[in-house]
Amino acid sequence: MNTIQRKKPAVAALLSLVLPGAGQMYNGQIGIGLLCMILTIGLYFTIVLGLILHIFVINDAYKYAKKLNKQMEQAEEEARRKEEERRRKKEEASKKELDGYLQSFSLPLLIQKIHDDTPESDKAKQTLEKILALTTDQNIKSQIQDALENMVKQKERKKEEQRNKELREQGLVYCDKCKGTVARQELRKEIEDFDDGWQRIEHSYCPKCGNDLTWK
Numbered sequence: 001m002n003t004i005q006r007k008k009p010a011v012a013a014l015l016s017l018v019l020p021g022a023g024q025m026y027n028g029q030i031g032i033g034l035l036c037m038i039l040t041i042g043l044y045f046t047i048v049l050g051l052i053l054h055i056f057v058i059n060d061a062y063k064y065a066k067k068l069n070k071q072m073e074q075a076e077e078e079a080r081r082k083e084e085e086r087r088r089k090k091e092e093a094s095k096k097e098l099d100g101y102l103q104s105f106s107l108p109l110l111i112q113k114i115h116d117d118t119p120e121s122d123k124a125k126q127t128l129e130k131i132l133a134l135t136t137d138q139n140i141k142s143q144i145q146d147a148l149e150n151m152v153k154q155k156e157r158k159k160e161e162q163r164n165k166e167l168r169e170q171g172l173v174y175c176d177k178c179k180g181t182v183a184r185q186e187l188r189k190e191i192e193d194f195d196d197g198w199q200r201i202e203h204s205y206c207p208k209c210g211n212d213l214t215w216k
């Protein structure tokens, strides 16, 4: 932005009242200020002409300070307008990009794809993330966020199932409390009889921490 300081017209006028041309210098007009100073002081030998020029110089310092401020305001306004224009264009571009995605892809189809274990699922995920970054639609946002969260959970579940299956084949079970494996024959068994007398469940507990591992 502009680094030039605002000028105070009253200060400029007061300076030129005390010393003709000082207000001009305050306004940044060094040469003109010096000229005003020499001419006004010189003309004061005739008193009247000096006085007239002095009043003119005071008035000029005041008006020029005002003019400078106005120019500064206009420049700032112009900068603001350009910034606003730049922001609007950026917004328009991302909206266009978003519309492009939404036209080329179906949201439910993309969401469905990320749950598949196909090479396309990564692409679908990336597209969903792009849409998520671009959209301002809360409904679309939460749909995508939920889908991505579900996908992560589902992947974790699958991983856990796979791990449990491998352990089962080795006669082991994973205890997520101990963060370790236990041999199946070491599990502490407990039979639970139900009130109706017909059903019973054999519970399996971790021998180290007592964690219920019945369904693992």
Ligand SMILES: [Zn+2]
Binding pocket: 175, 176, 177, 178, 179, 206, 207, 208, 209, 210, 211
């Ligand atoms: Zn345990």
